[in-house]
């Protein structure tokens with residue numbers, strides 16, 4: 001018998017959204033951006049590669065200094081408050097490793113991103129959940145003494161976002177660290193980034209996978225107090241970001257005009273889709289993200305998933321009883337939304 005740790009032997013492991021093989025799918029299941037990244041990102045990658053890719057011989061900057069500087073300028077903080085990451089998943093993982101020892105407790109809001117639970121399981125931390133209703137009501141105690149509380153805003157998969165009064169209230173109730181996972185924050189109004197300097201226990205994580213259209217580059221960042229950043233720096237892999245990802249991160253952050261245009265287009269498509277689905281008779285939770293949680297009147301999400309799948313339209317169905325009454329539909333291009341609506345109109 002190999003000396004595998006007991007919790008690793010017993011755990012199921014996280015299953016990410018299915019990535020279909022082959023062409024012809026309308027892929028609305030993992031909240032990717034339907035539009036390409038900024039042309040400035042593509043230009044920066046070509047420039048880094050040069051004629052012969054010679055720069056790739058050398059290790060990247062282990063400290064991501066330029067990307068941190070650009071992010072810090074954008075968010076109005078000192079670079080010591082920023083850490084870059086290989087996708088925001090890396091940050092969630094390292095936050096658990098930094099703050100929750102084996103047997104200690106972390107919590108997350110349910111429903112939200114189930115990967116928090118997998119990461120806790122790997123670490124051997126225990127997990128508690130606090131519930132969120134479809135109407136956005138949070139069931140959270142006056143005082144929470146766990147090491148970390150992951151709060152997803154906008155919520156995934158429901159789409160509702162929370163204002164900074166709510167976030168500040170949660171930060172006050174946590175004796176440990178409040179991690180606001182703003183993977184979809186660019187699609188929402190307020191950001192908890194504005195609160196980071198007020199609350200010493202607040203960490204905000206963001207990704208480049210959604211609003212910046214860079215899921216394939218694996219980039220994320222966090223803004224937090226320098227003590228937290230220093231701890232995360234100690235435990236990450238030293239060369240965790242490659243040269244192409246680093247130049248892509250800086251270029252993406254520097255092209256805020258492109259970000260705003262793309263985000264506005266996705267939000268417009270989302271709001272139009274929501275109106276049309278409601279007219280068809282679906283229940284659709286108001287969303288401040290790049291997806292909609294859509295429920296048919298019979299509360300059978302699997303039926304909708306299967307019928308769309310048969311038409312090669314891939315959405316996300318969660319068998320969790322809390323979510324099985326609907327499906328999550330990522331916002332695609334105008335054409336993809338029209339094709340999806342056409343099928344959905346026959347299924348209400």
Ligand code: PMP
Pocket residue numbers: 086087088089090113152156181183206207208209215218219220
């Ligand atoms: N948080 C949430 C809520 C997400 O939905 C995702 C993407 N599935 C992530 C974090 C991780 O994103 P990434 O690692 O691509 O930055």
